[in-house]
Amino acid sequence: MKAFLVEKYGGPAGVRAAEVPDPQVGAEDVLVEIRAASVNPLDIKLRDGAFKAFLPYRLPLVLGNDLAGKVVRVGPSVTRFAVGDEVYARPDKDRIGTFAERLAVHQDDLAPKPDGLTMTEAASLPLVALTAWQALVERARVRPGQKVLIHAGAGGLGSIAVQLAKALGAHVATTASTANVDLVRELGADVVIDYSTQDFEEILDGYDVVLDSLGGDNLVRSLRVLKPGGQAVSVAGPPDPAFARELGANPVLRLAMTALSSKTRRRAKRLGVTYSFLFMKASGDQLRELNPLIDAGKIRPVVERVFPFGETLQAMEYVERGRAKAGKVVVSMT
Numbered sequence: 001m002k003a004f005l006v007e008k009y010g011g012p013a014g015v016r017a018a019e020v021p022d023p024q025v026g027a028e029d030v031l032v033e034i035r036a037a038s039v040n041p042l043d044i045k046l047r048d049g050a051f052k053a054f055l056p057y058r059l060p061l062v063l064g065n066d067l068a069g070k071v072v073r074v075g076p077s078v079t080r081f082a083v084g085d086e087v088y089a090r091p092d093k094d095r096i097g098t099f100a101e102r103l104a105v106h107q108d109d110l111a112p113k114p115d116g117l118t119m120t121e122a123a124s125l126p127l128v129a130l131t132a133w134q135a136l137v138e139r140a141r142v143r144p145g146q147k148v149l150i151h152a153g154a155g156g157l158g159s160i161a162v163q164l165a166k167a168l169g170a171h172v173a174t175t176a177s178t179a180n181v182d183l184v185r186e187l188g189a190d191v192v193i194d195y196s197t198q199d200f201e202e203i204l205d206g207y208d209v210v211l212d213s214l215g216g217d218n219l220v221r222s223l224r225v226l227k228p229g230g231q232a233v234s235v236a237g238p239p240d241p242a243f244a245r246e247l248g249a250n251p252v253l254r255l256a257m258t259a260l261s262s263k264t265r266r267r268a269k270r271l272g273v274t275y276s277f278l279f280m281k282a283s284g285d286q287l288r289e290l291n292p293l294i295d296a297g298k299i300r301p302v303v304e305r306v307f308p309f310g311e312t313l314q315a316m317e318y319v320e321r322g323r324a325k326a327g328k329v330v331v332s333m334t
Helices: 040-048 117-123 126-139 156-167 178-187 218-225 241-247 252-272 284-296 310-322
Strands: 002-006 015-019 031-038 068-075 086-088 100-106 111-114 148-149 171-176 193-195 209-212 224-235 273-279 303-308 326-333
Touching: 002 310, 015 310, 031 086, 031 117, 031 310, 040 156, 068 100, 068 117, 068 252, 086 224, 086 284, 100 303, 111 284, 117 303, 117 326, 126 156, 126 209, 126 284, 148 156, 156 171, 156 178, 156 209, 156 284, 171 178, 178 193, 209 218, 218 224, 224 252, 241 252, 241 273, 252 273, 303 310, 310 326
Parallel strands: 148 171, 148 209, 171 193, 209 224, 224 273, 303 326
Antiparallel strands: 002 015, 031 068, 031 100, 031 326, 068 086, 086 111
16 A cells, blocks of 8 residues: 655655555454545654654654544454444554555544544544643643633644633633634634734733643743643643653653753742643544534534645645644545
8 A cells, every 4th residue: 555654754855655565453453444634743743753752663654643534444353333434533652654545543543433524624633633632621621611722723733722612611812823813713712812913921811721832932921821720731842740651751761851841840830830741642532522512513623725645745845834824734535
């Protein structure tokens, strides 16, 4: 089958299209014929080797972290799916590879594709929807009436997080460019900060939760808009000791992650707030919990551009150069 794989870390030159063997299907695996897959910033970071310290993949590695497709074979112990089912998923971090014609996915990581979505729309959702769910529902436990700030509300993660936070009953603020102000309002944001002309730190105060996807100074400033007891959850900030424990990192890596996040955690403590790093996990059950919100129209995908599968490298370049202004970029097999 055709796939796009990383042969060496370090940039676009290390990625190429290749013929690779069909996936082996384990007892609890589902073989999915992939119809669409989305491109995430995570794919660029994996290509560059940014996470190789704690995600030691063996090269060559097929890239891709989101899929939508049709079941073409099931393992003998599979109970949740049958041949012909339409599904979507974010495969487990140890079994990525959706930039390919087929992928074997553990049944626990899959969910039925929402009926009202096309394959392209469905493929745009799993990674960002699961990240939003794990940040806002699992980690922050957002409740009705709470104030939530979501950065980059027009982006892949932000566009879904804004909608989920509204579905949870929160008062939602977000940052966006001038061109995307109307879009994030349509998605449900109550307060929109145009970051090209406004400073969110000067306007917002007393927030319960911040979801940060930018890191750096943006994260530091976000801590200051939280009320005492508030929490900042970041997918771009420094890894923290809790993540190191969850990962089962060796002592040296644990020390390194502790050191990386120590300054941020100290700042948060002085302000009476908390900071945590989130690296999302695959979960078919959580996608099933999201499906009713999608079916009801409370969460809708935002897809900016679709590339044919043969132009996957061009799709990655489009994302890497920041050309995507809103939502997700998807590659389609059909």
